[in-house]
Amino acid sequence: MESELNRALGRVDMPRRRFVRLVGAALVGGAATSLLAACGGGGAAPTPAPAKPAESKPAEAAKPAESKPAESKPAEAAKPADKPAQAGPVAKPKAGASLRILVWSHFVPAYDEWLDNYAKQWGETNKVEVKVDHIRNADIPARLAAESAAGAGHDLFEFQAVLQAATYQDKLVDLTSAANAVGQKYGGWTDIGKKFGVIDGQWKAMMTYAILQPHIYRKDYFAEVGYDKFPDDYPTLLEASIKLKEKDHPCGLPLSNCNDGNHNWRSVLYSFGGAEQSEDGKKVTIASDETLAAIQYGVELYNKGMTDEVFSWDDAGNNRFLLSGRGSWIDNATSAYITAKSQAPDIYNNSAIALNPTGPGPKGGRRNGVDANAWGVWKWANDPDTAIAFIVDWYDQWQEWGKVTSGYNSPPLVDMWKKPMPGLEDPDFKIMEDWRELSFVAGWQGPFHGAIEEINSTFVMPNMFARAVRGETPEAAMKWAEGEYKRIFQQHGIGG
Amino acid sequence: MAALAAAYQPRRPSRLRHVRKRALVYAGLCFYAFIAGLPVYWMFITTFKPDQDLYNLRAFPLFFNQHGVTLDHITLLFNRTGFVVWMRNTLVVAFAVVLITLLVSVPAGYALARLRFRGAESLTIGIFMTYLVPTTLLFLPLVKVISWMGQFDKLGALILAYPTFTIPFCTWLMAGFFKTIPFEIEEAAMIDGCSRLGAIRRVILPLSLAGMLTVGIFAFTLSMQDFVYALTFVSSSDQKVVNIGVVTELIRGDVFYWGSLMAGALIAGVPVAILYSFFLDYFVKGITGGAVK
Amino acid sequence: MARPVAIPDARGRTALSGLHLLERPSVLGPVLVAPAILYILVLVGYPFVLAVYLSMTNTDVATTGLGRFVGLDNFLALFQTEVFWTALRNTLMFTLVSAVLKGLLGTLLAFLLAENLPGTRIFRFVILLPWTIPIALSSITWKWMFDTQYSIINWIGKNIGLIQGNPNWLGDQTLAVISIIAVNVWRGFPFSAIILLAGMASISQEVLDAAKVDGAGPVTRLRKIIVPMIAPILFVGSLYDLVFTMTDMTVVYLLTLGGPANTTHVLASLAFLVGVQSGALGRGAAIALLLLPILLIVVFITLRTLRRRDI
Structure with a gap:
């Protein structure tokens, strides 16, 4: 099904647009990888790709006992992020892991197409099996309730307008280090981003974007x-x-x-x-x-x-x-x-x-x-680090998703508000x-x-x-x- | 059906009365057909009408307008959503539910209707009472059971869940049907040397085929009618059934894809109606030609 | 009477002894019922008990385990909200009014179809459509037909002079109630007709012919012969329909979501909104649980009414 859908979507896309996006994603991805490598490994790792498969083997072998170490990882990762001014590698995607993402059916359908393609490419780059499901926004709370009761379902999801981070706080992975890293990179979170993201001192949800109501x-x-x-x-x-x-x-x-x-x-x-x-x-x-x-x-x-x-x-x-x-x-x-x-x-x-x-x-x-939307990661996620890595990389795409939604996705971080903002080129949209x-x-x-x-x-x-x-x-x-x-x-x- | 209806024909009608009566019956049927068919006709028109005409307040709504007929909505439905997969899933779930329902309710219905054993009476009531338990109450606790069985977010979740409301109802229905088969027929078979199991196999089951068919149809329809379970147990696009798929992926809060929504409703609903019409005939015939005379 | 030993078939003795036990109703009965009981215990019984307990806790959708026991607090708090009483009243009214209308429309339709004039098959196919289209999909269709601007109902009504102005089907309290009932009736009347038709087919023609010769009109035939004779089928059919309508939240959820101003909620939709959308699982369970006694009363009344006519 997924491949059918993607094929269908691919057919719709202008080949040139798609090419530009691919190149764009590759550039951004490459830049991000080398940046991460520079911070983490002293800058001597220009070709991280071949190293990955080798790494992946032990990771896979460790699978049976994965749930507990996975939960503790964000805490470990918090240490490097505490060092000021450097967005260290908060979390690394685990090759061979799977990542199931639940998002709403976006009101600007072009964003869904973009996200599906982006997730697919991200998955290919990181050797992660990524799958994105879209459901009607009104049905998300019911769906989250069911996943919470089942302790299963998706790994990563997006709250839509009904921001239940407080309700689900015990079942959500602590995203503090990721939020700090992203915050440092982009000049800090906007007020609303902070307002519902932080529950009892921990980041439980990271705002994806606000939906302005002009x-x-x-x-x-x-x-x-x-x-x-x-x-x-x-x-x-x-x-x-x-x-x-x-x-x-x-x-x-x-x-x-x-x-x-x-x-x-x-x-x-x-x-x-x-x-x-x-x-x-x-x-x-x-x-x-x-x-x-x-x-x-x-x-x-x-x-x-x-x-x-x-x-x-x-x-x-x-x-x-x-x-x-x-x-x-x-x-x-x-x-x-x-x-x-x-x-x-x-x-x-x-x-x-x-x-x-x-x-x-x-x-x-x-x-x-x-309205505001936010990422959340379930504690039972297949590999929380992979989910966190996806989130962190997603923020680096802000120019892209700003453009495909014509500014409908209003950014959550201060530096993203520098004029001119992507997607708001239309003079009419400038006021936003x-x-x-x-x-x-x-x-x-x-x-x-x-x-x-x-x-x-x-x-x-x-x-x-x-x-x-x-x-x-x-x-x-x-x-x-x-x-x-x-x-x-x-x-x-x-x-x- | 034809034989049955013949019984309702007046014996010696005067010609005028005959014609007037026919006209009245047709008028009545037309009225019903209008009420039943209008929404379906509206689905049909919406499916094939381009958006420019659909949302034009000045366009004549009951037929196609200046922009003619479009296949865009259907194309969108088939190419950009998982509609084909949803349809397949719906059929898979429905048939599996019918099978489970029959396997469980036919024996239970027989036992409750025709065998005297301790507690049969209270069991009958007990089983039916479970039909009264609202799905809205059950579905969250049920999630735990389903996920414990490893079926969360899979078609299996629905295949497991739907019999919770088809079994109680269909058991009752089957019991009702078994009751209409005269005891003498079974006894006669047993006197003729059949064991009870033999009598069930050779006499009772063939006689209750129509009943089983009815039960099958009900289970089929019921499993296509559910909304709550399908909404919460399954969210992967490739595991959705059609009514949830259409509603959850073609309504985007701000944007309703009315054309494609109606196309989905039309394509999912009409074939079932045809199937139903066909089986209904068989079902009615089955009873008239059966044991009950 | 049933002496299995007398079976003339060439069956092995051992097989016979196993089957022998099954010949006893006291053994065969429980064996045949067991799968149904098992299914119901695991997939209805257990969740049900859990739900009853949940209704007396402060559990929310995220609680691990069973939450804190609060006794009847959820129910008491519920009785103090206005919307609960509205939902209760609506549940009863929607179900009963639509049941009566479905019965009337269905009965008339059954007689019309039973005439079996040429072309009846086509009519029957069209008339069955409301019943076969999944309720979620037809509710969406009706939502589109009730649209404030593009309503086809208003357009037709205005053009044949039945409707003046622009009735707001889902926005006006009275009209919204009528709309919801209308959708329920539209969906259910073909089923009433089928049940009646099937029942009528099961009645021996001689009886009906005799009654007709005796000068019994259609109404008398229906009341004195058909209804009593098909009471069991009628009972199951109408119960099925009552329960379906009463516990269904799809129509309200998709048409109005309880609006305008929370006047069209039914217990099922309210339970969903409170228990799931808002996450207050315990209180949602309390609302849904209150459907049960109402259902029991309705079932009891239906049973009594039909039993009295029964055999």
């Missing part, structure tokens, strides 16, 4: 009602939305049980200054004047700017809404915009991407609720280069922990707004949400 709007419709660009603050956005709906061009933020609903409404809440919990993640702070203001704003925006279809949207609802030509603006990852390019060129030409507006009030600001300080994941102002996970996956946030829109008073909706937050915090053993 506002995608119709330039022509906004011009029609007198705005030459997307409004820069929420009150003006409301004014514009009212005028747009009168022209039969409503806007839309999903008020349904879907992930877009989760972060879309967090953008509103955070921008108004409403916070879910205290900085230490111990206290629920959802009930506040700022939250109330945000809910009131949401109700007004719904009543005057949207239609009831937002109640039934799934994650793709707002995309179709924009692609149909009716919608005036949505808050969504750029995938909608990228899809428009091929499916509806007219709409693409008349659309643009805008920064998150600023919220009013003393605590108001420009804060965008984003300024997004680093705007990005917030669920659970602001505290860390992303187990209780926040549950709040996220039971859609408390969009439902708080939905209840107010459906007729409850904003106070009652907020009180309901506070009750849910406190109940869930309590059930996770957090004070609340």
Whole structure:
């Protein structure tokens, strides 16, 4: 099957593109190998390839007793990484090992093709049997639960938006040395990368990328009602939305049980200054004047700017809404915009991407609720070092995956944010280069922990707004949400 | 079936009444066919319609439009996903489940229906009760058993798991069928010199072929209907069954490949319907021609 | 009566003595049932006991071992949430309303098909489609048909003047409930018809003919002859269907995921969301476990109703 798929994908690829990628990967890979060799072995190993098969034999022979030593390896590897300023070989892939990777079906399909090819090449280079499985993002939590119960399945996987590193911390390999190495190489992790990656002082998950949620709007419709660009603050956005709906061009933020609903409404809440919990993640702070203001704003925006279809949207609802030509603006990852390019060129030409507006009030600001993904390695992985080595090498490909996703994959490390960023060459996309300080994941102002996970996956946030829109008073909706937050915090053993 | 239906023909209808009745029956059938067929027709149209027309609010939705007919969605399904493998897996799982189900439920059904032994009554109820245990409750603990048997993320996981709901139900169904076979037939065979096992083999089993067929069909359908187990036990592309494969790989949150999704549903669903139609006829005939008179 | 010694076949004595035991119902019975029992014990019994225990612990999806015992806390906490009661009400309502509709539609259909007019085979093939297409795939199809903008139902409805405006099938609370029931009914009515048709075929034609001669109309024939005679098949069929509908989460999971504002959750989908998506395995198990008593009650009522008519 895998080979069939690859063949099919290969057929689709332009031969030249593929060649460039191969060369690129070879160059990067070669550079990385020689760098590693230089640090580890005094720089006298320009041809590491022939040495590997010889090494692999004893490694294979040691297989029966592999599980325990494998677990202890990251700790050993931590020592060289502690030496400052040198990204030492954190982990070496073991020749003959197998590596099974679980990722989501990426919203930009080109990335899946790229990753499959890259993984295949990586496997060939390192004599590792690599297999990548893609599943629907919504099904990942169930799948991880099953793998956790079975103590089997994949070796390496990617959390998608539901970042359960805290839940699974006991079953995840400590990635501290790898995270430190990668961090040192690229100027340190961004704030959100640190926020959910580190659990009790250990790196349990390494952020792969964030998915920014810019506002995608119709330039022509906004011009029609007198705005030459997307409004820069929420009150003006409301004014514009009212005028747009009168022209039969409503806007839309999903008020349904879907992930877009989760972060879309967090953008509103955070921008108004409403916070879910205290900085230490111990206290629920959802009930506040700022939250109330945000809910009131949401109700007004719904009543005057949207239609009831937002109640039934799934994650793709707002995309179709924009692609149909009716919608005036949505808050969504750029995938909608990228899809428009091929499916509806007219709409693409008349659309643009805008920064998150600023919220009013003393605590108001420009804060965008984003999704983030992260690598995790199961403790029962066939060979954790191989998985870690794959991860570390994957970060070196950041230019590549930035390009194939047109910047949809927003990088997790500070140095990767130097302009110009790969994939954002389109002048329209330029503004996303300024997004680093705007990005917030669920659970602001505290860390992303187990209780926040549950709040996220039971859609408390969009439902708080939905209840107010459906007729409850904003106070009652907020009180309901506070009750849910406190109940869930309590059930996770957090004070609340 | 034909013989059966003949029984429903009015004896001496006046010509007018006859025609009116026929018209009414056809009208009723058309109504049902419309309800049942509309979603399938919609699958069909979506499968072959290019995206530009599919997402054009001004295009006439019930038929093809200016961009005509496309095979892109089907090509995508066959070339870029593991659809063929999923179909094969589905069949492998379904047939294996049917086999296991028959091997286990036919003897059990016979014993519960026709043999008096201690605890038979409570066993009957007990077995059926297991059908009531919701899959949502079972699947995580079941994961442990499955992985203990070394079948996690393999087709074997589904082959092992599906009989948990086919066996209870089919055992009951078989028991029901065995009950409809008059005791006298079996007794007569035994008086004629057959042992009980001989009577089972020569008389009872042939008479309950239709029942077994029904059970087989049910087990087959049931194993194609599951979603939860398939969703959680298997995630390797090459081990997926078709309903999970189509849903998990063609919905990418933001992007629904409606054309290919509908193509997958159509190609997976329609052949089964044909098979079903064929067996249904046999099944009904089997009963009418069988022992029950 | 069954005297195996009398078997005239040329069988060896030793084989006979082994078989001899099997001739006794008290031996043959358990032997024939054993595989089923074994299967159920290992793959249902054990996980079930584990699940019951889990429902009384604070286990989450990542817990190794069995977690901490918390007694009935999970259940008590559950009863305090609004969404649980919504899910409970929905589970009952979806199942019962769709069962009644399926029964009515299926019965009428069975009579229409039994007329066996020319072309019935084609009609039957089309009408069977909803039942044979895997539920996940048809749910997705319906989701597409209920789309807010591209809904074919709205388009047809508007063009024949049945629908005004743009009903939001999955976004309006009432409509979403109707939509979910509609999908369940659409999927299940062919099955009701098949069961009835098969049952009707098993009734001797003389009885029906005699009844007809006596002037019994279709309704009387159904009520007085067909239903009592096919009660066992009917019972198994309707139970199968009830259980399937009641424990199914696919339709809700794929159509609304419980929305809008958590008004369309059923116990199965809620259990999945809490127990798996959120990782709170213990509480998820508690929700799923509460399906059991409800199922038992429904089964009991069904059994009683049908038994009363039975033989």
